[in-house]
Amino acid sequence: MRIRSERGGTIFCVAIFLFIVVLTLFVGVFEWNFRSAAEVQTGYTYYFLVRDCESATAGAVAGESYGSGGAGYLLEGDNAVVLACYYDESDAAAVRDTMSAKGVSVRILTRSSNAFKLDADHASERARVEANARTVDAASRVLYDAANSLERTEISQEEARAALKGVALSLAGLASENEGPLYALWNVEVLRAERKCRELSEEIVFAKDLRYLQIGLCMAVLGQGEFFT
Numbered sequence: 001m002r003i004r005s006e007r008g009g010t011i012f013c014v015a016i017f018l019f020i021v022v023l024t025l026f027v028g029v030f031e032w033n034f035r036s037a038a039e040v041q042t043g044y045t046y047y048f049l050v051r052d053c054e055s056a057t058a059g060a061v062a063g064e065s066y067g068s069g070g071a072g073y074l075l076e077g078d079n080a081v082v083l084a085c086y087y088d089e090s091d092a093a094a095v096r097d098t099m100s101a102k103g104v105s106v107r108i109l110t111r112s113s114n115a116f117k118l119d120a121d122h123a124s125e126r127a128r129v130e131a132n133a134r135t136v137d138a139a140s141r142v143l144y145d146a147a148n149s150l151e152r153t154e155i156s157q158e159e160a161r162a163a164l165k166g167v168a169l170s171l172a173g174l175a176s177e178n179e180g181p182l183y184a185l186w187n188v189e190v191l192r193a194e195r196k197c198r199e200l201s202e203e204i205v206f207a208k209d210l211r212y213l214q215i216g217l218c219m220a221v222l223g224q225g226e227f228f229t
Contacts, residue, residue, distance in 0.1 A: 038123035040130055040225070042113035044137055046218045047092035049099075050080040050109045071211040080109060085215045087141065116225030122182050129228060132186065133221050135174050139167045139193075140217035147210035160205040167213075168197035186227040189220050 051070075053061040058074055062081045066072025070083030083106065086092040092108045099106050113133075118126055146163035149155040155163075171194035175187045193216055200209055220227075 036120035036123055037117045038126035039115050039117050040126055040228070042115055042130075042133060042221075042224065044113040044133065044218075044221050046111050046222065047086040047089050048075075048080075048109040048111065048215070049083045049086070049092055049095055049106055050075070050078070051083065051104075051106055052080050055079060066208060066212075069208050071208055071215050073212055073215040075109075078109065082109075082215050084211050085140075085144070085218050087144070111222050113222045114225060116229050118182075118228060122228075125180075125182055128178070129224070132174060132178065132183075132190075133224050135170065136190065136193075136217050137221050139170055140214045140221070142167050143210045143214035143217070147207040147214065150205065150210065151207040157205055160210070161201045164197045164201035164205065164210075164213075168194045168201065171197070182228065186224070189227065193217055193220070 051061055051065060055076075058076065058079065058081065062072040062074045064072075065081050065083055070081075071085075073082040074080075075082060084092075084095065086095075089108070089110070096106050096108055118129065142163055146155065146160055150160045171190050175183075175190045175194070178187050178190075193213065196213055196216075200213065
């Protein structure tokens, strides 16, 4: 009985030792992966001019907003319809005040992007992921400027189409250089916007359509982490 007890005790001690070794290795690997994960810096803030609405009337409000010259971009989670998007709060506030003075109830919805992490296997892609966001943000600003210029009749239809084609070319080039499964979902979003730009460049261009596309790109930048995590 004593020999069995000693053997049992030895086996128990060995089992405990192996458990501790495995646990230590697991914790070590977890910590290494965590330390090796790369944080993608974002820092984008957009100011959306919106009209609030109920879920049941969201489609009607979006259609009405589009018909009156706004983008009519529906934010389902916020029960709001975006009329326009700005990069400076003072610009958004000025338009809000003008519309409020005309009896149109609108407010500013501020949205900022959040940093997110790429796992250890994709940490080396951080710079490229950040560059993707910069490119899409820049494309949105081109559409914003084109929309304002077209609305003020400062550019022609041909110039507006050229802006759309330029954005489409930029987005197509961006997606073509994004290689690997990491970019699968992101490329789908980028190419969807690229296709819309190309399609719109073949038609009569309206400022509200440019704004709609602009807002879509801004939303992609804000939600970039969802495509990569």
